[in-house]
Amino acid sequence: MGGNFHLNEKGFWRFLNALLLSCIGLLGGGGFFGIAAIKPVHMLALAAALAFFFILNYAKLRGRILCVFAGIICLLGAGAVMGIRNYADFIHSYFSWLFGHFPWQEEWITGYEALQVIFLAGICYLLQMLMEKSFWVKIAAIILLSFSLLFCLFTERELSHVEVAFILCYIAVIFVEWTQVNWKKEKAGGIHSYMLWIMPLLILYFLLMVLMPVPSTPYGWKFVRNIYEQLRESFLEISQHIARGGMEDYDLSLSGFTESGELEGNLGQDDREIMSIESSAPLITNVYLTGKVYDTFDGRQWLQNSEDTAKERYMDTAETLYAVRRYEERYQQDYLFRARVKINYRYFHTSFLFAPLKTWELDQEGEQMSFRELGGSLLFEEAKGYGTEYEAVFYQMNAGGVPFYQFLQGRQAPDEKLLEEILRDMRGVTGEDIRAEDLERHRQTVYDTYLKEVTLSERVRQALNDITADAATDVERLQAVETALASLRYTRTPGELPETVSNDSEFLDYFLFESGQGYCNYFATAFVLLARAQGLPARYVQGFCVPMKDSKEATVYSYMAHAWPEVYLDGIGWIPFEPTPGFAGRRYTPWSIKGKGGSISGEESVSLQWPQSDADRESRLLEDAMEEENVSMADSGTARLLRVAGMVLLSVLLTGLLIWLLDYKITSYRYRKMSNAEKLNADIRKIMRILGVMGLKREAGETLEEFAGRCEEFLEKKDMMCFLENFEGYLYGNQEVTPENIEEVKEKQHELMDMLWERNKFDFFRARVYNLY
C-alpha cells in the first residue's frame, strides 16, 4: 500500500473488531455477566484487557514477556493493596464455582466486575479470531444480531441507544467487509488495510447514530396526518362550497346546526363528524353545547335581534352559583358539579363557539380565550375550522332530580358578601370585570329581550290552563308544559308549515292542534312561547346534544344537532328544559344524592296530554327507533369512512378522467397548431418515453449520437435511430424540419411500439398510456 503505514493492520483490525464485539457484549449482555451498570472502570478494564491480548498476539517475544510481567505486577499490586488474606478470599469468592460456595462480597463488587469484563474481552477476542477463519461465522453473527434486534423490537425489550448503535455499526462493518471481498476491482492493499482506512466513515456513522433522538413513543406522523386532514377538509370545504353556493358558514348546514332558525321543512340525514370532546374524568351528565341563542319568533322563523354584547354567559353562571351556594353552600356539588372538557373542531367551519350552559371558564392553549358575545351566543372573532381546540370549565346541573327542582323553587335571602366572593373568583378566572350591578342590569336585559308578549288563541289558552291547573309554582307549570309537549309525536318529516301561519299564535294553533308532530325545533319553539305566555322569560337555543354521561370522550356528529328551550328563573339563571319527545332521558340524568332521592325526569312524571293527542305510544316507539338509529350510526363509523373513502376515490378518478380528457383535447389541438419543428420535438419526446419504458434512458453526459448507438445496439437494428440526425440538425444548426422528417419519426415510433409489443405486452400498454397524447 502507499503511504507510510507500518502498523500491523491485521492486528489492529482484530483489536477494533474485538472492541466492538466487547462493547456489544458489555452493553447488551452486561447483566448476564453480573455487571449491573456500565461504569468508566469497566471500559478501562475492557481496553486494557484487549490491549493485553493484542500485545500477546502480535508483539515480539520481548514485548510479550514484558506484557505478562506487567500483568503479574498488577495482580501482585492488587494483592498488596488488599492484603493477602482478603486477596485470597476475593479470588476464592470469584471462583466460587470452583472452590465451593463463597458468596460475592459487596465491597469487592468492582473487582468482580472488572474480572468479568476481562473474561468477556477474552471471549470476544477469541470469537473475532474464529470469525477471521471463516467469513460465514461473521455472516452468522450479524444474522444473530439482526434477529436479536428484531426480537427486542417486537417484544418491546429495552436496549440502550448506544448498544443499538454498536450493533448496527458492527453490522455495517461486516457488510462493508463483505462488499469489499466480493468487489472485483484493482485492489491496492489487503482487506484489513482497506477496512482500517474506511473506519473513520464507519465511526462517523456510529456517532451520527448516537446523536439521533430516540423517543420512547412511536412516531405519530403528525405532519402527515395534518396534511391528510387538511386535504380532507379542503376537499369537503370545496365540495360543500360548490354544493351550497359559497355561503360563509357553509359547513353549518350539514352540521345539523342551522344559523337560520327556520322551522320549515323536513330534517335531512347527515352524519358528519363535527367535533370531539374529551374530559379528564368521566362526566356525570350528558353535554349540551349551546351554539346560537334566539330571542324573537315571527311565526315561521327564529331571529336573533338582541345586540347585547355583555358577558351574559359568565353572569348567568355566577348567578346560578350564587343561588346554589345560598341555598346549600356546603352541598354545592349536589346541584352543580364542576367539569372540564376539551373541545376540538373537526369537519365544519363556523364562527360560533360551542360551550355548555353554566360555563365558568374558557381557555385556549392555557390562556384565556378571546371571543365575543352577541345576544347570548358566543362567537369567535373570525370563523374557525378543523383543528380549533379549546377547553371549557362548566357546571353540570343535577337536572331531573327532586332536590334540584326543590332548589329551583326555593327563594333565599340575598348575601352580598357571597356574591362579591363569587364575582371576585370569576374575575380571577375569566378576567372579566363583572360586578353586582352588572348582574342587575343583566336581569333587566333578560326580561326586556326574552319576555316578548305572546298572544294565544282561545283554545291554546284553554289547553294551557288545563295542563297547568294543578301546578302551584312557575317550575311546576313549566314541567307540566314540558310533559304535555313531550306527549306529542316526534317526526323528522313534519312537512311544510302552511302559508297561513304567520305569527306565534298561529304557529301554536297549528302545531298543537292541527299537526301535532314535529322535531325538536317545533317543541322547543312551542315551549318557549308557552313559557313566555306565562310571564317567564324564555329563549330558543340551538346546539348539540352529546351523550357523554359516564364517559371521558365523545365524538359529536351532525345528527346530534338539537334545539331546546331555556327559561330564566329569577335569581337562579337560565334553566334548560326538554319538551322534545324522547330527549328527556338525555337531558335529565340526575346523580344520586345521599339522603335526597327521587327523580322527576319526563318519563316518570305525571302524564298530561293535549286534548287531541293520543300519540304518546307511537312517539315512544319512534323515540326508541331514533335512539337505535343513532347508535347504529355511531357504530357504523367504519362503514361511513369506507363510504366516504369510496366517494373520494370515485371523485378523484372521475376528476382525473375529466382532466385527462381535457388535457388530451388541448394537447391534440396544440399539436395540430404546432410548427414542424415543435412537432418534431414532441414526437422525439414520445420516442424517448417509449425508449424509457424499454429501459433505455439517456445518461448524463451522453451525446445524442452515443445514445443512438446504444439504442441501436440494444434494439439490434441499425438505422433505427437515424431520425436523430435531423433532430440534431434542427437542434444545433439551422436545418429546417420538413413534414417528411416528422413522418419519419412517426414511422420509427410505430416500429418501436411494434417491437415493444413483441417484447413485453405490459410495457407496450404502459408506453401507450404515457404517449396517449
Next chain:
Amino acid sequence: MLKKRKNKKMDKIKMRRWLLLYLWVLSLAAISYYGGAVSYGIFFGITLIPVVSLIYLMIVYFRLGIFQRIESRNMVCGQAMPYFFVLQNDGHIAFASISVELFSSFSYVEKLPGDVEYELLPGERHTFETKLTCRYRGEYEVGVKEIVMTDFFRLFRIRYRLPSTIRALVLPKITQVTKLGSIEEFTALLSQESMRERTEPDVAVRDYVPGDSLKQIHWKATAREQKLKVRGRTGEEKQGISILWDTGRRSREIKEYLPVENKILEIVLAIGFFLAEKGIGFSGYYRQGVVMEKHVENIRDFDEFYHGVSEVVFGRDESFSRLLLEASGNGIVLRSRVIFCVMQELNEEVIRITEEFERAGILTVLYVVTDENTKDERWQGNERRRIIAVPVAVQLEAALEGRL
C-alpha cells in the same frame, strides 16, 4: 461487451438501493408502531447509510488527485504520442472505487482498460505511462473524459466530467503509396510529363466547354462548324496535373463528418506526396469561400502544401460541383493532362462536368470517399475517366494502389 459489464454493475448497485429502500420502509413501519432505542435506532441506522455514503463521495470528489499529460498537443493522425496519467488519493480515507472514462471516439489509449475500478488507499497513486493515438485530423479532446466513483457501501455511483481535459490538434497523416493503381498507363504519362516539352500554342480548336473564356472562342471555326469552338492550346493543356478536393461538410455530427473529411485529406496528401516525391509538379485546388490554389513543383514545396492542406476548413456552404465549375471556368484545370478529384458524393452534376473534361482529352480520376453501394451505373468509368470508391474505414494504401 463493455457496456454489458457496466450495466451489470449498475444492476448490482440498483439492487442494493432497492434493498435499502425496502429496509427503510420497514423501519418506518417499525417506528410507527414501536418507540424506543431499537426501532428508532434501526430507522436512523438505515437512514444514515446513504447520508454517510454521500459524505464519503464528497470527500473523494475533493481529495482525488488526477493528472494527465500528453507529450505534445500537436499530433499527427495515427501517430502514437506518449501519454501520462495519474490517479492519486490525497485524502485520509480509502477510496473504494475510482474508474475513468476516456474520449474514445477519435482517439485510443494503449494499455488502459476503461472498465477497471481502482482502489486507492491514503497517499497511494496509480500511474499510467502509455501512448495515445488519434484517429482523425482535427482539433478535439483526448484522454480522460470522466471520473466515476463508487461509495464503499456500493450504493451510489457518481460520474463527473473532468474539468481540465486535453485538446489535441491533429494533423492529417501522409500515406506513402508505391503506385497509383487508377491509371494503368501512368508510367508513360509520367515519362511524357518528365520531358517537359512545352510546345507553342497552335491553332487547333476544340468544343466550347462551360467556363471557357470568351476570348478563347475561335469565331471562324465556330461559324464554319455552326457550334462554339475555342482555341485549344494543346501544349499547355497537356503539361499539368491538378488535384481538386471537396471541402464541403455533409453532416452535423462530428463522428460522421470527421472520418470522411480526414480520408479526403489523406487521399490528397497521398497523391500529392506520390507526385512530389517523383518530381512531378501539380496544383491543388479547393474552396475556402473562393477557389484556392496550391502549386507544388517538387518535394521541396510539399511541406508548405501539407500545412496548407492541414489547415483546410470544411464548411457546409462549400460544394464540389461549384469548385469544378469555377476551376474549369477560368480554364485553369483544362490545361491539365490529368485531374484527380477527391470528393464525398458522386452526383449527376459532377459526372456531367467531368464528362466535359473527358471530351477535352483530360484523364480524370474521381476518388469518392463513401460507404455507399457502388454497383450503380453511374459508378462505371471508362479509359479516360476512372471512378474509385474509397470506403471510410479502408486502408488507404490498398485503395490507392488498386488492391481493393
